[in-house]
Amino acid sequence: MATLDPSVQPAITAVDPTVYFKVENGSLLQALDLHLRSPGPTGSLDLLVTAGGTTTEHRLDPVGPGESTHRLYVPDVREPTSLTLRLRGAGRVLHEHMVRWLPQRHWTVYVVQLSHFDPGYTDLPSSVMEEYLHFLDQAVEWCEETETWPEETRFRYVVEQSWIAWHYTQNRPAAAVSRFARACRAGQIEVCALWANMVSDLLGAEEAARLLYPAFELKRRHGIPIRVAQHNDIPGMAWSLATVLADAGVRWLVPGVPDYFSTGYVGAQRADAGGGRSLHRSFDHAVVQPRDCPVAYRWETQDGRDVLVFLHRQGAGGAPDTNLTELPAALARLDTEGYPYDVARYCVMGGRRDNAPPRLAFAETIRAWNQRWAYPHLVMATDSMFCAALEPRLPVTLPVHRGHWPDTDYPVGATSTAEDLGTNRRAKEMLAAGERFAVMASTIGTYPYPEARLGQAYRDVLKFDEHAWGLSTPFGWAEDAHRREKSLYAHHAAASAHDVLVKSANAIADHVALEKEDWHILVFNALGHERTDVVEVPFASPRPAGMPMHLVRPPVGDPRAPYPVCGLAEGRELHNLPAELVDGRLELADASTGEVVAHELCGDPNGWAPTRFPTQRAGFAAHTPEAAWSIRFTARGLPAVGYRSYRVVRRADVPTYGDTLRSEAGTLENEYYRVTVDSRTGIVKSIRDKELGRELVDTQAGFGMGEPFARGVADGGIERARLVVPPTHRRGPVSASLLVRGSLCGSPELLGEIVLHRGVKRIEFHYRLLRDLGQTHAYFVAFPFQVPRPRFSFDTGLNVIRPIADQFPGTTTDYYAQRTWVGVEEGDGAWGVAWSAREAPLVQLGG
Incomplete structure (x- = not known):
């Protein structure tokens, strides 16, 4: 044994607890890291560690000059105590160090493997869905390969959105589907409740409900459990999600909310890299998620029910390192931040990419980890496994939050494909009507209820409203193809909805008894x-999409056999x-x-x-x-x-009819309104409500009623529309209108029409814009109503939202997505205005 030079006096500089525990000789020991500083080389050293009345002795190998770290194991303590360390060498105590020693948590970590589903972004949507077929094939194989492993180390995989699983069951042989369903029933693959990562602000009531149809169809057909929902990569959640999940009995929602606003992402720069600027985060973290610590809360619906939410802080992805190197630091951070539970959710992905493949290596690491460590104890898990472990640990007085969480950016992104967005909104209208009429037509006659066509149309509507809106670079052949695939969802849905609407209405019409043979x-x-x-x-x-065949029987005596012909209605041609x-x-x-x-x-x-x-x-x-x-x-x-x-x-x-409409010299008028238009600009200067005796236009607003304008994306500069020709007046016995033709920055042609109808209290503003894609402008239409002490509300399908009052804490008020209407009423509610945009969802409210 080397002797210690008397001039060399090593010292303990720090003692760090770790999250690691192991069992040795039946005792649970905690790992700690001892840090020494020595001015020169030493021989072997002894360390006496006393904690809670128990002293253990440790032999340290010789250390050289400078800093060194030594891993030691000491008995686990469950109460705060003092830890005394005495460093001995050459028969004497060289240094004594005392620290306050706190019990470390016995962590159980639920390692959840997901993929970050984006039907696009990493490839064309069709190619991404093809890739997921292979992902699930591989996942099923690994489930079967690890069936005999210890329960908590078996391969598991979370299918975040049911579109992936539904697509798999439609495109794989029955034997493969059976194996997949078996893995789901065994709890090794979990299918989550929602269809996709939706821009939920764009959904109406029916679409919100149908987010869960495919998942529960999988449950009915294949016995696949549906217990939890994910909602990833979108900084917002419509309040309707809470309602439909509560209705369906889905207890937990585990969203992956991105937080790129907090890092000031602007262009290719980030604030933490010396560029960009920090922006307001998508919700009030101080209220909902103090210290950014993962938190559980109840999300209350408008009618007082709730779903449980676990809001973690790994964003929309997961750690790709199969060795789980970053896990101990993540647990230590939870401890420092005051995370109150001894179970944690740790997300992993098979690569640093959206649509990452599954990897078996995570399960292999967990099996080896648990053989070495008692704690942290790792579980290869699904979200429902973690939620089931967490729920009994929740306090009775769990925080309750309520309200609508408007999306901070994806609804704006959707307007980049404005025509397609409008088509999808029209499709939703036609689907709602067509579905009702299809029920009636199939009930009273032989019209076959088009369940498959309606189901596919609704799925297409939802595919369009999914959040992947192109690739990461907004130009090029691939980007163009992606947008066209995305566009096709909306147009397929509209065509199918129109087909059902036309055919079912005509089928009903065939059963209407008419007294005379006229048209x-x-x-x-x-x-x-x-x-x-x-x-x-x-x-x-416009003709419907389908041209079904029907049998024509020749007249009696005609020797020809019955033969099929086509028609655009069921059993006949359209009229x-x-x-x-x-x-x-x-x-x-x-x-x-x-x-x-x-x-x-x-x-x-x-x-x-x-x-x-x-x-x-x-x-x-x-x-x-x-x-x-x-x-x-x-x-x-x-x-x-x-x-x-x-x-x-x-x-x-x-024929001629009584004259109740006026359209002349810059004026439109019916029984309800007198509208005055500036003949030089085509902008509405005044709307007089005859019933209320009120002027509805705020003349001090800086914009006219229904005035289109453009705002530069880069500089925020305002450009107003310019008339090309003087406004054209038109009047008939049913409606009167004023047609304007103009241009706007980035739009060489702008067509607009203001319409009043006889007997209908409504003013219509119609616009058609020819867009120059070389210009970077956002386009607006101003509606400055003169309403003292205004109170706003708007429809999101399943909820009526009052801005701020019905919002999740700290969420955006910059703009909102209305489903069918916005209301503004005078402070005492005595009167108000209802406003609706059929194809454009986004509105900004206020002065």
Whole structure:
């Protein structure tokens, strides 16, 4: 044994506890790291460690000059105590060190392997979904390979969104699906409840409910348990998610909320790298997640129920290191921050990429880890396993938060594909109506209820509203292909919805008894309440997608066999109004009352109208002239989910009706409103509500009512629209309008129309914008209402939200996504204005 030079006096500089525990000779020992400093080399040293009345002796190998660290194991303590360390050498005590010693947690860590699902971003959506087929094939193999391993080390994998699992069951052989379902039932693969990582602000009531349909279809068909939901990579959660999860009995939501705003991500720079700027985070961390520590809370629904939420801090991803090197530091940080539980969730991924593949190596590491360490005890886990372990440890007085969490950026990103976004919103409208009429048509007749087509259309709607909106670089062949695939979801949904709507309405019409053999127009109301509204019937309706076949039987005596022919309705062709009626010599009468109904002919042979498909219709009219025309009238008292029939009678002249509308010299007027327009700019200066006796336009706002403008993305500069030609007035017995043609920065052509209708208290603003993609501008339309002490509310499908009052703590008020309407009422609620945008969801509220 080397002797110690008397001039060498090593000293203990620090003692660090670790999270590691092991069992030795039946005793639980905690690992600590001893730090020494020595001015020169030493021989072997002895260390006496006293804690809680127990002293243990340790032999240290010789140390050289400088700093050194030594791993020791001391008996576990469960109460705070003093730890005394005496360093001995050459028969004497060289240094004594005392520290306050606190019990370390016996951690159980649930290691959850996920992939960060993005149907796009890393490849085209179709290619990503193909890749997931192979991911799940591999995951199933590893589940079976590790079935005989210790329970807590068996391979497990979380399918964050049910789209992945549903796609797998539709595209793999029955034997593969059976193996997959068996792994799910065994708890080795977990399918989460929601369809995808949605831009949930864009969802209506039906779409929010259908987020869970595929998952529960998997449960019904294959016995796959559905216990927990994930919602990843989106800094926002519509309040409707809490409602639909509570309705479905899904107890837990484990969101992965990105926090890139806190790092000031701007362009390619981050604030913590010396660039960019720090922005407001997506919620109030001081209230919800103090010290950024993972937290559990109850998310209360608007009707007082709740779901349990575990909000962790690994964002939307996980650690890719299969050796779990960063885990001890993560646990130590939890301890420092005051995390109150002895169970932790630690997310891992098979690579540093969205749509990361599964890896068996995590399970192999956990098996080796548990053989070495008693604690932290690792469990290769699913989210429901972690939640089941956490829930009994929750306090009775768990924090309760309620409200809508508006998304800070994805709804804005959705407007980059404005036409497709509008198409998807139209698809949702048509699906709601078509589904109702399909139920009626299949009940009263032989129309086959189109369950598969409706289901696919709703899935397409949801695919479009999923958050992956292109690749990481917004240009190039790949980006263009991604956007077109994304666009196709919306257009497929709209085409299918229109097909169901047309065919089911025609099937119902075939059962309507008509007293006379004249042409009739049947007007259906898909809403659950009586309605009076304007109807426009085109002479050439857009055809539905499907052309089903039906059998035609030759007349008696004809030797030909029955043969199939096609038709756009079930069992027949669609009917359009006769082309000769374009001359206007017709009369409409309510078939039930005989009352004559005022109508007008509307034409757009040049394709200038700010509506859907104007140029295509105008081109078709070049050889089918009536295609540019339609009949417009007001249908009064349409019964809830019912119809009225209007008889079309040919007459010798063009009828005239009483004049209740005005459109001249910068003025539009009906029974309810007088609208004054600046003839130089085409901007509304005044709206006088005749019933209320009030001016509705705030003339001090700086913008006119319905004024379009552009704002530069880089500099925030405002550009106003410019008229190309003076406004054009049009007036008929049913409606009066003012048509404007102009231009706007980044938009060489802007078409707008302001419309009033006879007998309907509504002002319509229609716009069509030709966008120059070379310009980086955001486009707005201003609606400055003069409402003293305004109180706002808006519809999100399942909830009516009052800004701030009904919001999750600290969430954005910059803009909101409305589903169907925004309301602003005067402070005492005596009167107000309802505003609705059919295709554009985003609104900014306030002064």
